[in-house]
């Protein structure tokens with residue numbers, strides 16, 4: 001008998017715990033910065049509403065119906081609908097994406113842990129922009145420090161994964177997310193008081209289509225998958241631990257709303273600090289590590305708030321990481337009859353090794369590039385922009401073209417009108433949008 005969430009809230013908190021993470025606080029602001037601001041935000045929001053929400057429902061629905069890990073689950077659902085066994089490839093694609101994402105995610109989570117310690121030592125007090133930037137670059141140049149923190153984070157993640165779904169995941173999820181929201185609101189309050197909030201809002205929300213490029217559209221769509229943990233079976237495997245009577249639509253709605261709100265709050269707060277301190281919005285993955293120390297260093301009680309902030313962010317990253325490996329671990333347990341601890345060790349070991357290559361790409365191996373991108377960027381682009389949207393596309397197509405309508409309807413338990421809406425979006429709108437963005441990127445469709 002598989003274990004299940006103890007109630008609806010446990011599922012919502014766990015799925016929100018998966019969705020809310022570095023994607024919201026670290027990646028969303030830096031991507032918005034490097035992609036020119038408002039047009040990126042607009043496309044991201046459109047993708048969240050038009051693709052993200054219905055696909056979140058779809059993934060939960062597939063998982064709960066299958067009651068299995070994503071590989072066996074897709075095979076089972078395909079068999080039930082008389083479809084091909086090849087559909088289990090969607091599960092394998094997801095397992096691979098999860099492992100590859102965690103390889104860079106864990107390295108960045110390691111930065112967060114290190115910054116938590118720096119914050120606690122009071123080293124942000126009175127920091128200038130140049131000092132914050134210098135400190136971050138020095139940190140990146142030291143592979144041993146990066147390795148230490150990456151290893152620490154992987155150890156934390158695999159420990160919880162090894163303990164299993166109900167005991168490990170649930171407890172961890174319930175306390176820290178409200179804490180993260182509270183501290184982000186404090187940061188926003190600070191930005192409202194002393195940051196350049198007008199320019200921040202302008203940058204993020206005043207539509208400026210001159211800055212939109214095919215690459216930015218793809219990144220915005222990819223990011224909507226990344227931030228909602230969609231397209232790789234993480235939500236599917238969490239859905240498979242969900243009891244029958246819970247409303248999927250409502251759970252999905254809460255998760256999407258929480259995730260989006262947190263990203264927007266983080267973005268507005270961070271850009272207000274960026275503009276007030278004449279920093280560069282497009283400075284890339286180091287953005288929050290180069291801006292937040294300045295803000296916390298000036299704020300009353302900054303040492304305490306900064307420490308709490310980085311601890312809570314590390315926690316949010318932790319709950320996301322757990323979901324990144326859960327598809328692989330569940331598959332090893334259910335298909336290959338491995339014990340949970342051994343499965344966790346195997347997957348964790350692989351991710352840890354890949355992570356070493358990622359952290360070296362910031363220093364010793366920074367010269368090794370392909371199309372001008374280092375290994376970190378390669379992994380990020382491959383997973384976020386290609387693997388996740390592709391996985392999501394296949395899941396959507398499977399749910400509406402292969403699965404029996406009666407089965408989907410029974411799981412989703414929507415009224416007729418909402419069911420038709422879900423069907424329309426999942427059948428036409430979401431697949432068409434994903435395919436158009438892909439075609440546009442490879443130049444077959446010069447839309448923008």
Ligand code: PFF
Nearest residue numbers: 019021022023226227229234
């Ligand atoms: N959604 C997480 C974040 O925004 O940080 C990252 C993530 C977790 C992506 C789980 C994909 C996934 F399956």
